[in-house]
Amino acid sequence: MNLEMVLRSLCNCAGIAGEEDSASRCACGLLQEYFPNAQLDAFGNVIAVQEGAADKPILLLNAHIDQIGFVVTHVGEDGFVKIASVGGNDRRLMMAQQLRIFGREELVGVVASKPPHLQLPQEHGKAPDFADLWVDTGLSSGEVCRLLEPGDRAVLCSCFEKLLGSRVSSSALDDRAGVAAVLYALELLKGRRLPVRLAVLLSAQEEVGGSGAKIGAYGIQPDYALVADVSFAYHSGCDRHRCGELGKGPMIGIAPTLDRGMSHTLCETARLEGIPFQTEVMNGLTSTDADDIAVCRSGTRVCTVSIPMRYMHTPVECIDLQDVEASGRLMAAYARKLGEGGCDKCGN
Amino acid sequence: MRELIWELCKLPGVSGDEGRVRAWIINQIEGHCTWKVDPLGNLIAYKTGRNRAKNRVMLSAHMDEVGFIITDIAEDGRLRFAPVGGIDPRVVLGRRVYVGEKALPGVIAAKPVHQLTKEQKSEIPKIEDMRIDIGADSAEQAREHVQAGDCAVFHSDSTAFGDGFLVSKALDDRAGCALLIDLIRSPLAYDAVFVFSVQEEVGTRGAKVYPYHVQPDMAVVVETTTAADIAGVTGADRVCELGKGPVVSYMDRGAIYDRQLYRLAFDTAAEHGIPCQTKTMVAGGNDASSVHSAVGGVRTLAISMPCRYLHSPSCVLQESDIQNTRLLLEKMLEKMAVL
Structure with a gap:
């Protein structure tokens, strides 16, 4: 498996929360290499559960398939349309950005920006609210109304780009990087007898509150879950205490809402296997699908394995491929190890 | 044409x-x-x-x-830069650029939105506070590829759109x-x-x-x-x-x-x-x-x-x-x- 190729193809598909189709289908196809029964559910989740071994505990590998984007809220007859944010977009970077708009056809739009001579003094250096933005479609009134309607999704243009070394950039790395890590773990576990039964949930709508994880986990009923999302990587200007670092391996979560035993075992496993890792200490919720999976049905033991990322929720998110690989290795090693010791079973 | x-x-x-x-x-x-x-x-x-x-x-x-000129390589391997020509700081953040003769890809971004205060969320950072990230892990690595004085240009997906418009x-x-x-x-x-x-x-x-x-x-x-x-x-x-x-x-x-x-x-x-x-x-x-x-x-x-x-x-x-x-x-x- 060529991790970079897999990640590139995942990133170049759009999958805005609530309309994940293109990315979900791409990921489902990749997942079927390992689980031919992988499928999309009615909500847009991609789900697979390993067949047989019904007596073994289920270990769920999770990443979310959706990404942040925009939804069209109004179509103006002059070819300019209004949008609202889907998920936590950064309004400081919107002016003069190109968008892919998914109407009846895929269209190009440009976020209209007032030239400097028309900016009011109070607008200088300020980022406008999303509600004040107009997107220029360049279409005539008849065409714009034929091709676009409220509810259509849009996303900032940004293809996968390789930077120096093993670093890459794209708008969709949150969380296609996690999806790639899950696929890489499956690659490493292919054909192995495991003490667990594997399941995969590539969840929809994480960026708007985690409904996909709630629905998906309800059906799968996992005993354990590893959540492969992204977290903050340090660069100057950031708060160091709130960040991991690029290239230093997955960030293993430690938090009141995560299973302490799993956090411990993950760190131990990484040490034993020589996999680089860092810890990410949080004081409550994790703001990932782990929050919902943990409290699904009768409860699930959960831990996060986050890939460090710079510039999260921008069109130029950056990660290090080595961290994706190390995350995959760690999840695979954990799956082999689970059931060996006793500590995870008692939760402490 | x-x-x-x-x-x-x-x-x-x-x-x-x-x-x-x-x-x-x-x-x-x-x-x-x-x-x-x-x-x-x-x-x-x-x-x-x-x-x-x-x-x-x-x-x-x-x-x-209009574009940018690299003024310095920061300790963390990211590049300090200044605008060449009149560039509105509002169109700089979140963009891809190509740096120098070899058109090395880089990105311009800042502290993620999650870590900003309410006031910061609506404030455009000053260009002098932004950096170009080329993926270098250190100043030494960056210096192998870039030097002060190199220029950078915006990436753009040049395309026709709408009713006979061109964007680039x-x-x-x-x-x-x-x-x-x-x-x-x-x-x-x-x-x-x-x-x-x-x-x-x-x-x-x-x-x-x-x-x-x-x-x-x-x-x-x-x-x-x-x-x-x-x-x-x-x-x-x-x-x-x-x-x-x-x-x-x-x-x-x-x-x-x-x-x-x-x-x-x-x-x-x-x-x-x-x-x-x-x-x-x-x-x-x-x-x-x-x-x-x-x-x-x-x-x-x-x-x-x-x-x-x-x-x-x-x-x-x-x-x-x-x-x-x-x-x-x-x-x-x-x-x-x-x-």
């Missing part, structure tokens, strides 16, 4: 670093004219027409684009360059001089010297100019509108244009059924600011294509305006040569 524009827009050519654009243009016009390059880098092309002109008419368009970086003024190339490669009625100029975006520096070489009687600056014909902007604030043809200026921040040439442009447009407009605001400036007062004075006109989102990675032009500007330039050349 569209392909010609895409090829030109793709080339990196920040002010003072126009070499690749110039080399490409020379390749395009070779055999259709004689040319020379002056000490600042202006490319001057002498085109022979079917007839000798009474007046020496000069058409110019600038090769340079550098349309200001590669679209003008494309028109000049096309005219040079076409049979013309009269001799004319064409200039592809440098350093327009940093104070029309090239335009201070190329008239000296050309000694023109009359000049037409071929440009793109700010159009604000977007939703929410009405009346004169729109300045000019896409799809309504070339923009002929009477005055801007840099020059007051020749009155007779201004009228001649509208008369010529009317005569040939070419849509034509003027600016409804005294704003902007271009090479004309230097050309009109050069070498003892040059009768000067500016004919521009209306452009939305000027100086951003997503400049927008209308193809019909490009065609109509091409047509008006050709007709004006014929008239001005014998005026």
Whole structure:
């Protein structure tokens, strides 16, 4: 498996929360290499559960398939349309950005920006609210109304780009990087007898509150879950205490809402296997699908394995491929190890 | 014409670093004219027409684009940079750029939105506080690939969209360059001089010297100019509108244009059924600011294509305006040569 190729193809598909189709289908196809029964559910989740071994505990590998984007809220007859944010977009970077708009056809739009001579003094250096933005479609009134309607999704243009070394950039790395890590773990576990039964949930709508994880986990009923999302990587200007670092391996979560035993075992496993890792200490919720999976049905033991990322929720998110690989290795090693010791079973 | 524009827009050519654009243009016009390059880098092309002109008419368009210059490599391997030309800080964050001769990909971003205070979320960071990240892990690694003084240009997904619109970086003024190339490669009625100029975006520096070489009687600056014909902007604030043809200026921040040439442009447009407009605001400036007062004075006109989102990675032009500007330039050349 060529991790970079897999990640590139995942990133170049759009999958805005609530309309994940293109990315979900791409990921489902990749997942079927390992689980031919992988499928999309009615909500847009991609789900697979390993067949047989019904007596073994289920270990769920999770990443979310959706990404942040925009939804069209109004179509103006002059070819300019209004949008609202889907998920936590950064309004400081919107002016003069190109968008892919998914109407009846895929269209190009440009976020209209007032030239400097028309900016009011109070607008200088300020980022406008999303509600004040107009997107220029360049279409005539008849065409714009034929091709676009409220509810259509849009996303900032940004293809996968390789930077120096093993670093890459794209708008969709949150969380296609996690999806790639899950696929890489499956690659490493292919054909192995495991003490667990594997399941995969590539969840929809994480960026708007985690409904996909709630629905998906309800059906799968996992005993354990590893959540492969992204977290903050340090660069100057950031708060160091709130960040991991690029290239230093997955960030293993430690938090009141995560299973302490799993956090411990993950760190131990990484040490034993020589996999680089860092810890990410949080004081409550994790703001990932782990929050919902943990409290699904009768409860699930959960831990996060986050890939460090710079510039999260921008069109130029950056990660290090080595961290994706190390995350995959760690999840695979954990799956082999689970059931060996006793500590995870008692939760402490 | 569209392909010609895409090829030109793709080339990196920040002010003072126009070499690749110039080399490409020379390749395009070779055999259709004689040319020379002056000490600042202006490319001057002498085109022979079917007839000798009474007046020496000069058409110019600038090769340079707004962009960035690397000023330092920070300790963490990210690059400090400064804007070259007038770039609104609001169009810098969250963009991809290409750095240096080898077009090394980089990204410009800042602290993620999750870690900002409510006030910071609506504040555009200062350009001096932004960094270009090329993926280097250390200053040493970055230095293997980049040095201070290298230039960076915006990435752009150049494409046609909507009803005949083009979007790309550098349309200001590669679209003008494309028109000049096309005219040079076409049979013309009269001799004319064409200039592809440098350093327009940093104070029309090239335009201070190329008239000296050309000694023109009359000049037409071929440009793109700010159009604000977007939703929410009405009346004169729109300045000019896409799809309504070339923009002929009477005055801007840099020059007051020749009155007779201004009228001649509208008369010529009317005569040939070419849509034509003027600016409804005294704003902007271009090479004309230097050309009109050069070498003892040059009768000067500016004919521009209306452009939305000027100086951003997503400049927008209308193809019909490009065609109509091409047509008006050709007709004006014929008239001005014998005026």
